[in-house]
Amino acid sequence: MTPRLRTAALLLPLLALLALPGTASADEGQWPPEALATLGEARWAELAARGLELGATDLWDGKGGGLLTAVLGLGGCTGAFVSEEGLFLTNHHCAFGAIQLASTPEKNYLRDGFVARSRAEEVPARGGVGRVRILTRLSDVTDRVRGPKSAFARAKDDAAREAAVEKARSEIVAECEKQPDRRCAVAAFEDGRTYRLMEQTEFRDVRLVYAPPRGVGDFGGEVDNFRWPRHAGDFSLLRVWAAPDGSPAAHAPENVPYRPKRWLPVSSKGVSEGDVVMIAGYPGRTQRYLTPSAVENLESWFYPLRSRTFTDLIEILETEGKKDPDTALRVSGAVKGYGNGETNARGQVEGLARNGVAARAREEAKELEEFLAARKDLPAEWTAAPAELEKVLARDREGQERRFFLEEIERLSSYLSSALSAVRRADERKKPDLEREPGFQERDLERARQQEKDRTLSLAPAATRKALAYLVEKAREASKDAPVRAFDEAFGKDAGRAAIEKRLAEMDAATSLSDENVRLANVDATLASLSASADPYVKLAVGLHADLAAIRQKRKETNGALLVWRPRYLSALEALRRSKGKAISPDANSTLRVSFATVKGYSPREAVTFTPRTSLAGVLEKARAEEPFAVPGKVLDAARAGRFGRWADPVLGSVPVGFLTDGDTTGGNSGSPTMNGKGEVVGLNFDRVWENVAGDFGWRPERSRNVNVDLRYALWMMEEVDGAAHLVKELLPAK
Numbered sequence: 001m002t003p004r005l006r007t008a009a010l011l012l013p014l015l016a017l018l019a020l021p022g023t024a025s026a027d028e029g030q031w032p033p034e035a036l037a038t039l040g041e042a043r044w045a046e047l048a049a050r051g052l053e054l055g056a057t058d059l060w061d062g063k064g065g066g067l068l069t070a071v072l073g074l075g076g077c078t079g080a081f082v083s084e085e086g087l088f089l090t091n092h093h094c095a096f097g098a099i100q101l102a103s104t105p106e107k108n109y110l111r112d113g114f115v116a117r118s119r120a121e122e123v124p125a126r127g128g129v130g131r132v133r134i135l136t137r138l139s140d141v142t143d144r145v146r147g148p149k150s151a152f153a154r155a156k157d158d159a160a161r162e163a164a165v166e167k168a169r170s171e172i173v174a175e176c177e178k179q180p181d182r183r184c185a186v187a188a189f190e191d192g193r194t195y196r197l198m199e200q201t202e203f204r205d206v207r208l209v210y211a212p213p214r215g216v217g218d219f220g221g222e223v224d225n226f227r228w229p230r231h232a233g234d235f236s237l238l239r240v241w242a243a244p245d246g247s248p249a250a251h252a253p254e255n256v257p258y259r260p261k262r263w264l265p266v267s268s269k270g271v272s273e274g275d276v277v278m279i280a281g282y283p284g285r286t287q288r289y290l291t292p293s294a295v296e297n298l299e300s301w302f303y304p305l306r307s308r309t310f311t312d313l314i315e316i317l318e319t320e321g322k323k324d325p326d327t328a329l330r331v332s333g334a335v336k337g338y339g340n341g342e343t344n345a346r347g348q349v350e351g352l353a354r355n356g357v358a359a360r361a362r363e364e365a366k367e368l369e370e371f372l373a374a375r376k377d378l379p380a381e382w383t384a385a386p387a388e389l390e391k392v393l394a395r396d397r398e399g400q401e402r403r404f405f406l407e408e409i410e411r412l413s414s415y416l417s418s419a420l421s422a423v424r425r426a427d428e429r430k431k432p433d434l435e436r437e438p439g440f441q442e443r444d445l446e447r448a449r450q451q452e453k454d455r456t457l458s459l460a461p462a463a464t465r466k467a468l469a470y471l472v473e474k475a476r477e478a479s480k481d482a483p484v485r486a487f488d489e490a491f492g493k494d495a496g497r498a499a500i501e502k503r504l505a506e507m508d509a510a511t512s513l514s515d516e517n518v519r520l521a522n523v524d525a526t527l528a529s530l531s532a533s534a535d536p537y538v539k540l541a542v543g544l545h546a547d548l549a550a551i552r553q554k555r556k557e558t559n560g561a562l563l564v565w566r567p568r569y570l571s572a573l574e575a576l577r578r579s580k581g582k583a584i585s586p587d588a589n590s591t592l593r594v595s596f597a598t599v600k601g602y603s604p605r606e607a608v609t610f611t612p613r614t615s616l617a618g619v620l621e622k623a624r625a626e627e628p629f630a631v632p633g634k635v636l637d638a639a640r641a642g643r644f645g646r647w648a649d650p651v652l653g654s655v656p657v658g659f660l661t662d663g664d665t666t667g668g669n670s671g672s673p674t675m676n677g678k679g680e681v682v683g684l685n686f687d688r689v690w691e692n693v694a695g696d697f698g699w700r701p702e703r704s705r706n707v708n709v710d711l712r713y714a715l716w717m718m719e720e721v722d723g724a725a726h727l728v729k730e731l732l733p734a735k
């Protein structure tokens with residue numbers, strides 16, 4: 001085959017998946033940019049009839065142009081350029097870390113909000129939103145990653161297969177990043193059946209421009225999270241700065257506001273029920289084609305355990321936060337993260353049951369078995385796939401509770417997690433750069449250093465050691481068959497939670513990791529020097545590293561096996577669905593996607609109907625003296641006085657706040673611009689409804705609703721409440 005033909009053949013599976021969109025349910029589908037051109041004329045005509053005025057190439061022309069190049073990846077969230085001088089919008093909850101890290105108990109931007117009155121007042125944004133990426137090019141690299149001549153094809157066992165794929169990905173990324181300022185990633189599509197290279201330009205001088213008070217941005221808190229009706233003003237405004245020549249640069253006084261090639265116009269007109277919209281962003285992960293046992297494991301083990309664990313951790317951290325405002329601020333991001341994860345976990349358990357996801361997976365598995373038995377013309381490896389896949393998953397579940405707690409320990413930001421990452425980095429450094437794990441290569445060093453600097457602002461040892469003692473105790477309970485030696489050595493064999501905490505307090509007093517410079521030096525330290533360290537946390541990390549490395553090794557073996565069997569399973573499932581005139585829609589994988597939707601209410605349960613829009617009137621109805629429903633005084637005054645300025649919606653008779661659409665979204669879509677039929681921003685996606693949380697594992701058109709904040713709420717807050725008319729002017733320049 002000529003290279004070109006081969007590429008075309010490799011693209012076929014994905015395009016085949018996408019070729020039957022008309023037969024997928026309603027608006028199911030998170031379409032990769034280049035798939036838009038394959039949706040078919042009928043689909044585009046149908047969208048045009050619903051009010052869409054744009055076509056595939058207006059969104060993505062394949063040459064680095066199109067509306068989608070205004071959409072920004074923020075690492076776990078999405079944003080979009082909305083002014084010619086680099087302003088971008090995202091959610092308040094996406095900028096939460098940056099707002100927290102810029103706050104002090106005296107200048108508490110998290111509580112009070114933040115307005116930059118001039119460009120000079122814009123504050124450097126730390127944490128996740130401090131780096132933003134624009135996608136410039138996508139190309140298929142399947143052949144290099146797992147084609148017939150690849151190391152993958154020659155690999156002898158599962159671990160080698162996984163290593164071959166990871167090495168190929170790293171090599172492709174390294175080649176791509178030879179260009180200055182480019183950040184590249186190779187993403188697996190369809191469970192690793194195809195791979196794409198994403199070329200992105202990364203900017204790293206990002207500044208906070210506007211954030212509403214938490215009482216607006218996070219109004220309703222965890223009580224309302226994943227719920228409708230919703231009244232949170234979940235928006236914030238940031239700006240990308242660049243070197244005077246427009247190239248990405250680290251924060252520097254000579255930098256200037258970046259002038260993006262493309263930004264999205266802002267509409268002041270809002271939406272009405274029945275309008276067509278597009279939501280563009282970086283959905284994290286959906287898994288709609290799991291085997292029955294995988295769904296059952298999520299429903300009966302993973303999500304319930306996650307919910308219980310996070311509930312306990314929130315309680316521990318909040319109790320400590322109540323004792324001291326500085327601690328409260330330092331743990332606020334962690335508490336919010338656990339809160340979101342816990343609510344989501346409960347929603348998953350309930351939704352998986354209510355939607356009968358496991359039962360449906362079982363039914364389909366049975367159908368698949370019969371189908372494959374009858375279709376002798378299909379490849380034997382497809383026929384073998386369901387049973388082989390279940391074997392791999394059963395092996396992977398062994399020791400999963402132990403793994404869960406050890407990984408939570410690694411994730412909790414603390415002296416220990418800092419030491420663990422230093423030890424892991426040092427261990428990885430023994431390998432050639434491109435064979436090191438992602439996140440631990442030379443290209444990741446700058447980030448690792450920044451993480452240690454940010455950590456300085458969120459370390460709260462007195463609170464963290466209580467959380468750590470809890471997790472260590474749980475990990476030990478789950479490790480009866482394979483005790484963690486490092487814990488025995490650090491805490492004594494039979495130490496209970498109180499004794500563990502007492503020992504951690506001694507370690508906190510003795511460690512030098514409270515010093516940022518020591519942590520920064522550890523980023524570059526060798527394994528020998530870390531192994532010789534007398535620091536109690538480094539010692540514990542060196543011991544624990546072996547257990548974590550073994551867990552990672554097992555995961556690599558699992559992944560290597562999944563890389564073989566998941567694509568075959570998907571192909572078999574696809575053949576079954578095709579035989580019934582049904583399609584498979586592409587799962588989310590943290591790459592740029594577009595979802596088409598309609599502004600629409602729904603019925604969460606019998607006899608209840610939700611209309612799709614909310615307003616300030618509802619904010620007043622929910623307002624209480626206590627958080628999370630305490631409305632900031634200035635907002636309350638303006639709302640009560642009916643000071644709506646030019647932002648009242650004629651139908652609602654008040655300032656619109658939220659709206660529902662039936663988009664196909666998930667976590668990571670937070671901050672995605674919601675655009676009208678002309679491609680103008682009318683809102684920002686920030687959530688889904690409770691009945692749709694489990695949509696990650698199975699699409700239900702009748703309950704798939706995502707929650708958006710109406711942009712007019714943001715414009716009203718800036719113009720009428722916070723005296724930030726200069727920003728509204730920049731967002732809505734006079735034509």
Ligand code: ASP
Nearest residue numbers: 666667668670686687688
């Ligand atoms: N609220 C979610 C997030 O934080 C969005 C979602 O899950 O739909 O990403």
